[in-house]
Amino acid sequence: MNTPLADTFGRVHDNLRISVTDRCNIRCFYCMPEEGVKFMRREEILSFEEIERFARIAAGLGVTKLRLTGGEPLLRKDLPILIRKLSAIPGIQDLALTTNGVLLGSQAQALFDAGLRRLNVHLDTLDRERFKHITRRDDLGLVLEGLETARRVGFESIKINAVAVKNLVEPDLVPMARFGREFGHEIRFIEFMPLDAQGLWDRTKVLLADQMIEILSREIAPLIEIPDRDPRAPATDYRFADGIGEIGFIASVSRPFCLNCNRLRLTSDGHLRYCLFAIDETDIKILLRNGAPDDAIASAIRGNVREKWLGHEINSSRFVPPPRPMYAIGG
């Protein structure tokens, strides 16, 4: 029996996010530059077989939850094949996907048929012009269609991720929350983090969870925190006092949740990261491609987890942004 995948602070890691590509079909300004993005070469990206093998070894070390992400994961050809492979791994209890939703209309049924039941769809605004401004693409209609198809197909959970950028998304908060209440989606507002490719982030551009709670409570109905639903989940969940709908806040900047972190990340080019903001990575691809046995890969995973720091230092002057932007890490 393996010992749990614990770091030196006693945090047990059972949650793995797997990026399947660094490519994207839109260009959110807080993640990617508008032009000139240098993507990884095809042969640098892990194959489905390599991802499956890694996930199987991680499951043997106690990982039970997987999330596929990117870049935009729906750009990866034949993704349902990977979903079937990962769902069949003994010990994996939960598999979810984060997507920008642009290709969801054409893929939702195939993803569901492959066994996927949980989706997070990224959508910041319901206004076409504002969507264009944020993503530099005119695809709001496709995302809304994708969401509608996903609801029809019957996913158990469809949450919406919205990035909270100050002096920008304030007009979107109430419409987004009302949209979530109408269609039964939990909207999760994620404080803007210093992970953008152009170095645009600074603290004054972060719309803080408390400010959003104040606006939504005033404009819709008081928000009441739902205590301790899952202390290791990054979002703090609230319900509206009138009983209609829930909202989550991922307050990485104003209320860092590192002390409860149980997450690891595998980049699409096969590097393991113990934190979104990690500087150092463990090259797993080299092991996978050079015939390393499972034990050696398991030791590399344990080694990476042992290196994990107590937490990111966004709020300190010592903070150094990670060498990769969000789309190349996997959010």
Ligand code: SAM
């Ligand atoms: N393309 C997919 C999508 O947009 O959902 C998956 C990858 S994306 C990197 C994952 C999530 O990261 C997005 O849902 C978005 O909300 C979040 N994100 C991207 N850049 C961010 C930033 N600078 N700060 C906070 N969240 C960010």
Ligand code: SF4
């Ligand atoms: Fe693409 Fe997602 Fe980054 Fe937006 S946040 S540019 S959709 S990878």
